[in-house]
Amino acid sequence: MQLPEAKGKFIEAWGKLGSEWGINRTMAQVHALLLVSPNELTTEEIMEELKISRGNANMTLRDLISWGLVEKQHKAGERKEYFYADKDTWNIARQVAKERRKRELDPIIKILDELSKVEGESKDEAFITFNKSVTDINKLAKNVDKTLETMLKAEENWFWKSIFKMFK
Amino acid sequence: MQLPEAKGKFIEAWGKLGSEWGINRTMAQVHALLLVSPNELTTEEIMEELKISRGNANMTLRDLISWGLVEKQHKAGERKEYFYADKDTWNIARQVAKERRKRELDPIIKILDELSKVEGESKDEAFITFNKSVTDINKLAKNVDKTLETMLKAEENWFWKSIFKMFK
DNA sequence: ATTAACTTTCAAAATATTTTGAAAGTTATA
DNA sequence: TATAACTTTCAAAATATTTTGAAAGTTAAT
Incomplete structure (x- = not known):
């Protein structure tokens, strides 16, 4: 199995597990994506990778932040917001x-x-x-x-x- | 608060908690009802008390049995099945x-x-x-x-x- | 003060889950 | 073996949840 396929499987499995435990599937998937991403990601990148809408990405990220699992990061001189998940x-x-x-x-x-x-x-x-x-x-x-x-x-x-x- | 009201609140709360943890609300409610019932109940009584259909009651009870939380009981000389929940x-x-x-x-x-x-x-x-x-x-x-x-x-x-x- | 880059909102649409109920199935008893 | 008492099934309906996307909101820079 190659990395991209494995990544997809991980995201899918994490999403399924989440939904079995009363956690929105997409929220679990976004979390999974951030967990395997070495760098912070933008809303745009998350939308792209998981094929979800802007609104969904935005709400999901806010939720993840409210759960204390993800943090917003600003980069000097940029308007965009970046999202990063603690991996411990x-x-x-x-x-x-x-x-x-x-x-x-x-x-x-x-x-x-x-x-x-x-x-x-x-x-x-x-x-x-x-x-x-x-x-x-x-x-x-x-x-x-x-x-x-x-x-x-x-x-x-x-x-x-x-x-x-x-x-x- | 009187017993019937309290019973209702318990069933409602248990159902809500269940659904937050990925357990079908009705299943949690039927379990709650059996937990506060001193005697075994029939499908009929459960349908009546929780206002659910026969099909729903039947499937939910099977589920509860498959989870090992409820057991079927037979009474000598009766066709009906009775359901009882372990209360420990x-x-x-x-x-x-x-x-x-x-x-x-x-x-x-x-x-x-x-x-x-x-x-x-x-x-x-x-x-x-x-x-x-x-x-x-x-x-x-x-x-x-x-x-x-x-x-x-x-x-x-x-x-x-x-x-x-x-x-x- | 205006623009443009970006984020947030939320009503409507899509999707997923749950529930219904009538018909089919089962089985104890006469 | 027929009946009646009861249980099970499952396609369709109801309900609940999630997602979309366009419009509104925000804010940094000029």
Whole structure:
């Protein structure tokens, strides 16, 4: 297999994986393209390579920036904006974990907290089951949340530092 | 808040979370309904409660069964099938991890293995960057894969056993 | 202040996913 | 073996998501 074909396959696979995990396929593809590009790319180049429209490229890039996965770069004396992706896999994983925690985990915990407070007849099977499921899930979610917080904060934490080493 | 309202909110929230993570909203909702139901439910009852069609209910339930989250139950002397969800959050998390590993992680690793083999000019920036990104992601994916395997196998493993206790 | 190079917006169009429901299929019981 | 109770299928319809592209907006340089 030659590089251009391999590049295409990587972009396609990354896009598919993204869409299976609730991330817009094009966003994942643009990210993949930037990951394998040694240099910053312009909107124009991204449009060209992935055959997407200007509007789509623009919105997707803003999204990637809001996820902290891509940064805008300016070049002296040029009007064009350049886009560059951090290529450190650990940073990428951290950033995704951080954002999903903020965007999805925290809100669901807020709801589960509310629902945990619901009171009912202690003989009522329906109430007992509801309560057990909700509080159990809430507990698990809070543990995941706390763990992520610790992990994300802490390269200084000896315990997680040693876990990280296993993954790097 | 009263139980029926709370139940509705839980189902809605679970559905939303699911769809954010690439799981069909209805599938997540049916799962949520079963999680808060003390008894097995029939297709009829699920259709009724969630206002979905017979076809949808049937397919969704098959899916949930294929994910190992729901089981069919027969009652002596009855033609109807009943559906019941395991309510142990740890089992649910395990099951989801197991399935997503099989369905998504393993296939992507296969592709990354292929792409890692691509050869190129050692001076070619494009090749260097492609190769670095792909092999790095491959390494991370394989580590996650190995870790999941160990975790899923092993309550007998002293290390993970102690980690699990933090979450339960 | 005007131009030109570039970016952003967003309503409409295209595409993808999900849902419906009626017909076909299955199987326990009489 | 016929019936009736139930389940499954799948093409078409509904819905949701993504993408387009032209117009509007911005801004650096003259």
